[in-house]
Amino acid sequence: MMRAGHCGDGGTTGTDLPRRRLRSLFVSDLHLGTGAARAREFLEFLRATEAETIYLVGDIFDIWHPALLTWSPAHDAILTELAQRAAAGTRVVYLPGNHDAALRNFVGIGAQALIGGRFELHDSVTHVAADGRRYLVLHGDQCDARILRWHVMTRIGSRIDAGLRRFDRWLLRLLRRPAEQGAVEFLRRGLEALLLVGNRFETRLVALARSSGHEGVICGHFHRAALRDHDGATYANCGDWVDSLTALAELPDGSLQLMGWAALAAPTAETGRPADTGLGLPA
Incomplete structure (x- = not known):
């Protein structure tokens, strides 16, 4: 059964929110090591x-441009939090993506490279939900259109994206405008959407599953949160x-x-369900 929308309890800070108990949590595309993270x-x-289980669905680290890495105490704190949970019995599964593809070299020989070997490391994995449904979990770059799987193309796209983000931040500071009003951000998203035109990744991923x-299939990679039905199969x-x-x-x-940080909503009195967050996630 699918439920589209966001869920949460309480306010929008870690100190205000009681812990939401889940069976499994799937997160992707943190891009730790970049200024955009x-x-x-x-x-x-x-x-x-x-x-009980946390799936790290690829591009958790961004190790394409070592010379440009940006690291902060918050990055370290994330790794510490995950390592502590793994040590306490939480199953943590790492599925590398295209920005951390070097970790795929360790698949099949253990996860010694991942925080003391406490994480499982797989290219893809089957998740069996509490209702018995089986989901294929993988980053998703495996089903990119052929031209987007060319390494040089993805590297160029990554550098263009990073450059546009830096320019946008500089321009916003210069104009003293809120971050959400960046004109370059609209351009960057437009270029991203253009790249996805004709890239029938969603259809290919469902077919692979x-x-x-x-x-169904659970993935990341495309920076587009979605929860949809494809004739009985879940994307x-x-x-x-x-x-x-x-x-x-x-x-x-x-x-x-789907869960969202920006507008965690408390259940409404009428329905007991999370209120509409207004973020417009696909149903």
Whole structure:
């Protein structure tokens, strides 16, 4: 069963929020190591949730441009939080993406490279939900259009994106305008949307899940949070922690639900369900 929308309890800071108990939590595209990473927000979100299993669905680290790495205490705190949970018995599963693809070299020989070997490391994995539904979990770059799988193309796109973000921040500071009003940000998102035109990744991912005996697919990569039905098969995208600040949760009954940091909503008195956050996530 799918439930589109956001869920949460209380306010919007880690100290205000009681921990939301989940069966599983799926997060992707933190891009730790870049200036675009929203590490503080993710750390706040993580500390407000509790899950039996945490899936890190790729591009958690961004290690494409070592010379440009940006690291902060919040980045360290995220790794410490995850390591502590793994040591306490939480299952933490790391599925590398295209920005941390070097970790795929360790798949099959253990996870010694990942915080003392406490994380599982897989290229893809089957998640069995509480209701028995089987989901294929992977980053999603495996089903990119062929031209977007060319390494040189993705590197160029990454540098253009980073350059536009830096220019946008500089321009906003110069004009003393709020971050959400950046004109360059609209251009960057437009270029991103243009790249996705004709890239039938969603159809390919659902087909891959079906062909391997799954009822759905859970991925990241595209920075577009989504929870949709494809003729009985589920397509779920975690979103990202650069722009949308979203994650995917499995509730105790096995249903899936999108969660958002920016507008965590308390249940309404009438329905007991989270109020509409107004973020416009796809149903």
